[in-house]
Amino acid sequence: MASPAAASPARRLASIFSSTKPRARPPKPSPEPAQAPKAPAGQAGTKPDERRESRNLNKILKVIFRERDPDKLVSRFIAESTASERFRDKHRVYEVAVARLASFGRHDAIAAIIDSQKPFIEASNVGFAARLVRLCGRASMPSHAAAIFHGLPPKHKSVMTFNALLAAYVDASDFDALATAFQQIPASHPTIVPTVYSYNILISALCQKPELSAALDVITLMEKRGVSPDIISFNILLNGFYNNDSFDDAKKVWEMMKERNVEPDEKSYNAKLRGLVSQGRVEDAVALIERMQKEGPKPDSVSYNELIRGYCKEGRLNEAKKVYDDLVKNECAPNRGTFHTLVPHLVEAGELDRALSCCHEIFSRKCKVQCSLLQGVVTALIAASRMENARKIVHLGRTNYYPRKGLRMPPHTRKDEGLKMPQPAGEDNDVEAENDSEDSVSYEDGYEEEEESKNAQ
Template sequence: MSIWAFALVANWGLCWAFGIWDGLTLHSHPSAKPPSAVLPMASAAAKVVAAADAATSTRAHSLSRIFSSSSPNVQSPNPNPKPKPKPEPKIMRAPTPKPPAADAGSDADDKLWKPLGYIIKGLLRERDPEKLVSDFVAASSASARFRDRHRVYEMAVSRLASLGRQDSIETILGAQKRFLETSKEGFATRLIGLYGRAAMPAQASATFHELPAQLKCTMTLNAVLTAYYQAKEFDALATAFQEISVSHPLVVPSVYSYNILIRALCQKHDLSAALNVITLMEKCGVLPDNISFNTLLNGFYQNGRMDDAEAVWEMMKGWNLEPDTKSYNAKLRGLVAEGRIEDAVAVVERMEKEGPKPDTVSYNELIRGYCSAGRLEDAKKLYDGLVKNECAPNRGTYETLLPRLLQAGELDCAVRYCHGLLSPNTKNCRVDRSLLQDVVTTLVEASRVDEAAKIVELGRKKYYLRKLLMPHTEEDNEVQTEPDEEESTSEEKVCEVEQEIEK
């Protein structure tokens, strides 16, 4: 039996244990018997009344226990009461100051050796990994406010991961575990997620098992599953899904959990098992959503199983789910992969008329199809029409068009697109540096040095810095940029975090 089948069977068994199977609460004790015939109406009514009386008695007893310690007992009056002594005058004393709480969240920022913002900026620009680790651990141990700076954790882990310093990452994250007892779910989820970002899923799973009981929840389960998915350890993901569900019955997988499992199975090209997860969700009382079916659609279309994909569309109807733009984008992706560009165009035209409205990804699929078919003019028309369709070019748009324009020798158009990409008005759109470098190099080879220099200038303003070079000065610039290569975090991200600090 494959691990996927084993996982499904085990989870079905889990559903049985929870009494979800067929909506009944079952008992595994051998003495358990099926319910007897319906009791007579009078007997049933008597039982209801008795149960109500018992519940009332229990509540009354609980209330009496709550008030017994503060309510005086009723006693007979004393016939010969003694005179009450005169009260002594009270002496006012200054209150004794309480010692500071010892929990992790109560530490004050005055333990920091410098202002918090100054320390964070220093960490973001620190190039020595050893000093980065020591200063990071010291700051996180001294300041609860520092531990709330999520982006600083992400930056430090990403930088150390790019240097292959998993031991240093373990030092930083391991130092945070002593705060788990007094932390909330979000802190634990973030800690597990950081192991995932560093491609350390085994440590992410181990951290979950070390969590206090109150932090073992659906959120932290999903963080573990995501860590395995990011590391492409799909078999381990399925095992973790099964083991955690069985060993921690109170940790109930959500639709998000099942969607991660579906995505992993599609990545493994085990599409039959991915489809069976929908049945498992139904057995466990979890309703699939559009993401569940869109993931399946992408899996079937990308593997050329067009007929099976159409069956998924029918399943969506059975669950009363309306296909959204991402559903149609999956179909467009499949049609373009098969070279059926006219069919893809027809799908987009129908979306424009009937909905859902196409987005940039929809048009990118058509642009990719036109480029693959050698229809560059049609692709350029689509690019020019993006704004009219209330869409904006994104990374996928430029990474599809720019190489084709260079191959076709259409440098004027390539320069125009680069200026659009590097415009201050274009936000959240970054392409790989090598793509812009190809444009610059091609311009220099065509003796259009001024235009190449302008793109380099614009690129450096958009945080590409010295990594975007003029070919004739490449040697000199490599010497200047050598320290920057040790800095795995881009200047753009550093500036973003620094702006967050100052808010």
């Protein structure tokens, strides 16, 4: 049980969770890593029946992934998840189904899917229960997440499901409920002791509030309760302060890291780069990258993406292109963030050959970008009467599984409105791309959940 000295800061932190709206959408912790199915003991391979079952399951999953009718999706999902334990082990199909239904605004359908899984919680591991809680958060259904948590059998009321509930509240931006849960659940369940991952979720939530300095108090609270903050804790703070132009508070974080002998990593510096670029201090960002190249840690793709963003904001496209060209030379590689930053500026500047080259690079690297990025290049190529180049991009999009409704040849017309192809409403063609975020907020690593999952088995 927490001491009175520790409880006082906790109460003060709870009061900070007012109903004030957050400044920005908080970073999402990454989903739990999928676990490969284990072969039975003493059996090296799989039997023909098992291979047949696996093929049948893959066919079922493809049908569900492609289903666009919400009611049919729910019906198929419930039927298959009820019939097959192997289906219930597939994390991805749960995420896609919930994301698609959320895009249609069908919270009733999401609730039906989640509730249909309740009979399997008792016999499943704690990771399955945590997954259901998190899915409710991603669908902005925090009260449903809480109901699932409180209805869990005692063996599943663990720090892992507690963290899943906290993360669900962050996903849904329900910070008041998070504060209450952080106070009350450990107090009523002595076996649930908040970990560094729990506190990192709390820090992340506080960084979305107007009074950002309160997030610093969590470090003191952690240490009073015997929990040591890690590099992720400090990187969340750095991102929060730099994203809100609070450079003075960010300086305090660097000092705290030095006092505790916590070595900053490339994500720590990327947070500062992001802040410098946001303030238009591109030359300072260049100097910081040069320092990283000499003293370490080495800049990564996100570091260079920030520099590209800074140059593009100032209209210095030639410098941005040079950074892009130097990525490989610097032992990095362009990623989704690189292309989303650079390609629209190339199209706007009329540098279609370079934009076309980037599209081919996207496909050769199997880098999943938003359809709207590729469609913008296609539309510009058609406007320049480069039909064959445009058809080639659409064809490559087909072979790389981009949906037809999101990437296609516009109608033949000279009118501007005929060349504009907006993203179709309700089409979740970027679900795959969401996992390729290069936001570099270290809180997303989710390593603690993985360790808890191992310990819970």
